[in-house]
Amino acid sequence: MGTFRFLHTADIHLDSPLRGLTGQEGSAAARIRSATREAFELLVGRAIAERVAFVVIAGDLYDGDWRDYRTGLFFAAQMGRLNAAGIPVFLLHGNHDAQSQITRRLELPDNVRVFGARSPETFRLEDIDVALHGQSFSQREIRDNLVPGYPEPVAGAFNIGVLHTGLGGMGGHENYAPCALAELTAKGYAYWALGHVHQFQILHRQPHVVFPGNLQGRHVRETGAKGAALVSVANGEVGEVAMIASEVVRWSLVPVAVDAAASVPEVLEAIRAGLEEAMADQAEGRLLACRVVLQGRAPMHGQLVGAEAYLLAEARAIALGLGAEQVWVERVKVATEPEVDARTLAARTDALGELHRMLAEASHDPDLLAQLGEDPGQMLLRLPHEVRIDAEADSALKAALEGDQRALISTVLPYLAARLTTEED
Known part of the structure; x- marks a missing residue:
């Protein structure tokens, strides 16, 4: 076996509607709306620049049925870029883009190979001695364990299992295609390319069992860096699994302490400081989409409660003042407490x-x-x-x-x- 690298990605959710944008205009909102496409374009460019041997997409390429053919045409164009660079793609469908979920179909370039849904299928890359095994979802809810049906590893090859699974309901995700980590490690494959869980995780090494996380956070519950896994292989063993951030919008919860604020201007100044700090520490050159959470036992509590619409408008004005496409505020949540607690009030x-x-x-x-x-x-x-x-x-x-x-x-x-x-x- 030689030395090569491949890219493992999942949960791309192309053209997924991002929440919190209803009625929002401006360049930041427009960029958030197109974030899943832009992130995927960047990932394809990274695959070409890194000269990877192949790309694995482990489910949920799409978020559901296309509104029109533009979603499919965009994906076909990106596959064309990889085809021109001589990079094959191995695509597995998960719960969101299951065979029953996507009613429209487009012909894809010859470099894209799709795992069937009837039974596990194996693809070979003879030149680098790689065998990839996988089974797509036939319908959205697969409650059966698919792992026992996966074939034995190909002797002398670097074996990769591609699977979309909840793995016991990790991270609060639906437990589709349930299985146990011990089943995966005992299968004899060198690498399991998983999808469905939206956090980057290396669950086991030698053999490697990896969730790359989703490519682009879509709401405030998907905070922090998002991207894919760049995997290096030498002499039949995984050497390194590097998480490469590919998102163009990064979601963040920004806690702001206002217990010392004695006026609305002081609250707004605290919000400004919180946004500036988050931009400096977390954005890394990306648009930072924030939920500001006001905290503390605050003298301003009574004036803040019920004023979230006003505070949101002020916070967005502050964000615009930090520069175009630097920070966007999704919501201001008032989570303060009154100086006089509930027990004291009830005793009056x-x-x-x-x-x-x-x-x-x-x-x-x-x-x-x-x-x-x-x-x-x-x-x-x-x-x-x-x-x-x-x-x-x-x-x-x-x-x-x-x-x-x-x-x-x-x-x-x-x-x-x-x-x-x-x-x-």
Whole structure:
């Protein structure tokens, strides 16, 4: 066996709609919308520059059925670039781009080989003694363990298993094509190229079992560097697995302490400092998409609660002042606490204390819970789709849509207490 390198990627989710962009305009929003394509273009360029022997895509190339043929044409064009460079591509379909999920089809260049969905399939690269084994998903939900059906390793070859799997539900992902790490390491392959889990992880070495993570973070739950795995092989053994960052937009949670802020301008100055620090420490030349989280037992708590729309507008203005396509603020979340805690409020003997006790007890009132489910709950279900898919940005809306009336009350209670306390003061 010779010395070669290959690129292992997965969970590209081409043209996936990124959340939090409804109604947003400007160059930063436009770049975020095109981020999955731009990240993939950069990855293809990296593969050509590194002169890799081949590329493995371990599932979820697409996010689902194409809206039109442009998604497929874009991918075909990128495969054409690799074809011109003499780089073969081995493509496996996962849950998002399963055979049943993608109704449109386009002819791909000759360098692209797609693993079948009926049973595991093996492709050989005779010139470098490589055998790749894999099975695509036939439908979105594959609940069977596919590993036992994978063939025995090819004698004398560098064997790679390509698999889209939840591996027991890692990282909170659906446990599709479930299997155990011990099954993979016992198979006799030198490398397992996995997909589905969106965090870069080397789960085992010699043999190597690797999740490359997704190529481009799509929302604030996918923070930090994203990219693919560049794998070096020498004399039949993996020498190095390097994570190469390929995303063009990096998501970040930016905690901002405002417990010392005594006015709104001081809160905004703290937000500015937090964004500047995040840009310097995390962006690495990329557009940084941030969720700002205000924290601390703050004297400004009552004025901040319920003012998230205003704070978001101010934070976005601050971000624009840092330079074009440097920082974009997805949301400002007020997670502060009042200087006077809930127990102290509930102990008051005035009307405010009585209201606080009443609201605190409301979550145990079955009649009120039923009414909340029938009235606001049904109304919220009629909200436009684009509002409902972004419900996670609003904890009260999310609780109402999920029918969790106790959570709804517990979410609204701090807001009412803060507003009433502020008005009294």
